[in-house]
Amino acid sequence: MPHFVAVELGSPHQRSVVTHVLEKIKAHGYELAGKLDGSMTWDELLAMTSTRGLFMDRLAYLVDDAEALGPFPSKFEGWLEGKGALNVVLLVYGNRCNAFPKKMMEKVTLIPSRKPPHRKKDRIKHIMDMAAEKGMTMTQEAAILLDEWIEDPEEMATEIEKLLLAESKTVTLDLVKELSKDEGSRALFRLLDDLCFKDEKAVILALKQVQKGAELLMVIAAIYNRLRLASFLASFGEKSLDALGARFYQSKMARVAAKLYDKKTLWKAVASLALLSGAEKMGMGRGWLGLELILLEMIRTQPPFSHQSFS
Numbered sequence: 001m002p003h004f005v006a007v008e009l010g011s012p013h014q015r016s017v018v019t020h021v022l023e024k025i026k027a028h029g030y031e032l033a034g035k036l037d038g039s040m041t042w043d044e045l046l047a048m049t050s051t052r053g054l055f056m057d058r059l060a061y062l063v064d065d066a067e068a069l070g071p072f073p074s075k076f077e078g079w080l081e082g083k084g085a086l087n088v089v090l091l092v093y094g095n096r097c098n099a100f101p102k103k104m105m106e107k108v109t110l111i112p113s114r115k116p117p118h119r120k121k122d123r124i125k126h127i128m129d130m131a132a133e134k135g136m137t138m139t140q141e142a143a144i145l146l147d148e149w150i151e152d153p154e155e156m157a158t159e160i161e162k163l164l165l166a167e168s169k170t171v172t173l174d175l176v177k178e179l180s181k182d183e184g185s186r187a188l189f190r191l192l193d194d195l196c197f198k199d200e201k202a203v204i205l206a207l208k209q210v211q212k213g214a215e216l217l218m219v220i221a222a223i224y225n226r227l228r229l230a231s232f233l234a235s236f237g238e239k240s241l242d243a244l245g246a247r248f249y250q251s252k253m254a255r256v257a258a259k260l261y262d263k264k265t266l267w268k269a270v271a272s273l274a275l276l277s278g279a280e281k282m283g284m285g286r287g288w289l290g291l292e293l294i295l296l297e298m299i300r301t302q303p304p305f306s307h308q309s310f311s
Helices: 016-027 042-049 074-079 102-107 120-133 140-149 153-166 173-179 183-196 200-211 216-236 239-243 248-260 263-281 287-300
Strands: 002-008 031-037 059-064 087-093 108-111
Touching (some): 002 016, 016 031, 016 087, 031 042, 042 059, 042 087, 102 108, 120 140, 120 153, 140 173, 173 183, 183 200, 183 248, 183 287, 200 287, 216 239, 216 248, 216 263, 248 263, 263 287
Parallel strands (some): 002 087, 002 108, 059 087
């Protein structure tokens, strides 16, 4: 008779949990014998999953959409086995598993859905723990940036897997910037940071990279939002960042920009970007050249500074 393992996904984005559980089952010597779904009855499922294999003694079955099976019939209670059974049936539920009465749950392995922690402090720890499970040490700054970039749990797991490719035991802020997101996104983030650091050469290079795949209006909006934070900070102080809902990394870069540009320069750039955006929407803008001229005028307003002390 089989042993049931019930997985509660909570959301379709947590599908990687199924893969992880299946790998653990295989590690205990079980071979995946088939993938089923909830369109069959419990009678049919038990009949199919209670047989022994010809070449393997320990078989595993994956059942998607297990909710469709309905409540588990009490007449089959005696068929349930605990851990160590010859066969294992992995039941995948989109939400909560309510198929088994409480008294039967002693023989069912339940893997409840894992929701990301609500508090920022707990989310950061959760991300660092996910990296630790993969054998990596992640700095707090790196975890904070990932938390600000990525909200979806499935995407977060994928990004951490991607960081493994660097073959580095320590995941730093720079490593996250280099490897996370796609190439176009990374180029845009470099552009935003280089502009805050007042690095003219880097801004020009990043802008040319961004032009290859990004939409102009989206880039204008991203720069506008970054400089708007710095403008409010330069004019009204730290309290303005909280009022605007700025995140940790956004606040950090706003402070850098507010030190390297005066508030008049910042506000002029913000106004110019708003005008450029409006002109582009009406088909009267100067395109990427117009954006480049605004950024260069902003950078060249004051003598350039080295940003080494801010990194």
